[in-house]
Amino acid sequence: MISFVNLDIELNRKPVFxxxxxxxxxxxxxxxxxxxxxxxSTLLKTMYMEIKPKKGELIIAGYNSRTIKKREIPLLRRKLGIVFQDFRLLEDRSVYDNLAFVLKVTGTKEKLIREKVMHALESVGLSDVAGELPIRLSGGEQQRVSIARALVREPLVILADEPTGNLDPDTSIEILEYLKKINQKGIIVVIGTHDYELIRHSPSRTLLIQDRSLVEASIREGATGFRPVPA
Structure with a gap:
């Protein structure tokens, strides 16, 4: 569960929420x-505690922003999978090594690394490119590698920050479908996006940022905007 309680967030001393x-x-x-x-992005960074709330509390994956110690933040992030717009893959390492690195730094036993990496790549349909360098892949394939990297530690929550921002519409829908499959396994998936078409393709709970707050909303049929959900 993720819970915000009376949460204020600032960025560079300016109120955001x-x-x-x-x-x-x-x-x-x-x-x-x-x-x-x-x-x-500020909201998602607060969820993985790169930004500390100014007031109130955030509870995520069993950790509370009021009480978490600095040394515990890496432990929190092991329970989260984070997907960025710009992929953030290691270009000098193979697809396999990009995922294996995540497990090695957390002390996963060598005999489990291959099993976990290949399972994650299979889940996004990329087991056949494990030996390739990311630069040889299309943008959509690189984002699928990024999703596999987020998935390889078996997280409780996936946080995706504009995961389709650099992709064409058809590829964007493909990426969304992979995120939905992950969600169907019981994993919380939170997607930050400005792409109304993405939301229209797969209506789900939508929170619209409005006046430093979040408003439950639904996308208007045939329009490029949202309407509040009646309380």
Whole structure:
């Protein structure tokens, strides 16, 4: 479960969110929608505690922002999978080694690494490119590797920050379908996006960033905007 209680978030001493109260239940897929610069990335960074809330508390994967110690933040992140818009793959290492590195730094036994890496790559349909360098892959394939890397540690939560921002519409839908499959395993998936078409393709719980807060919303049929969900 993810819980925000009276949460205030600042970035460079400027208020971004005020008095957020939100609960995301296990197994939910949630879109965080908003235009560029509205605070989507800031909110996701707060979830993996790169940014500390100014006030209130955030509870995620069993850790509380009020009480978590600095040395515990890497332990929290082992329970999270993070997918970025720009992939952030190690270009001088093979696809396999990009995933294996994540496991090696957390002390996974060698005999388990291959099993976990290949299982993660199979889950995104890329077991046949394990030996390739990321630069040889298409943008969509690189993002699927990024998703596999997020998945390889068997996280409780996937946080995806504009995961289709650099991709064409058809590839964007393909990436969304992989994230949905992950969600169907019971993993919370939170997707920050400004792409209304992505949300329209697969309607799910949508939180619209509005006036430093989050509003439950649904996308309007035939329009490029949202409407509030009646309370």
């Amino acid at each position: 005020s008095n957020l109260n939100l609960t995301i239940q296990p197994g939910e897929l949630v879109f965080i929608a908003g235009k560029s610069g509205s605070g989507k």
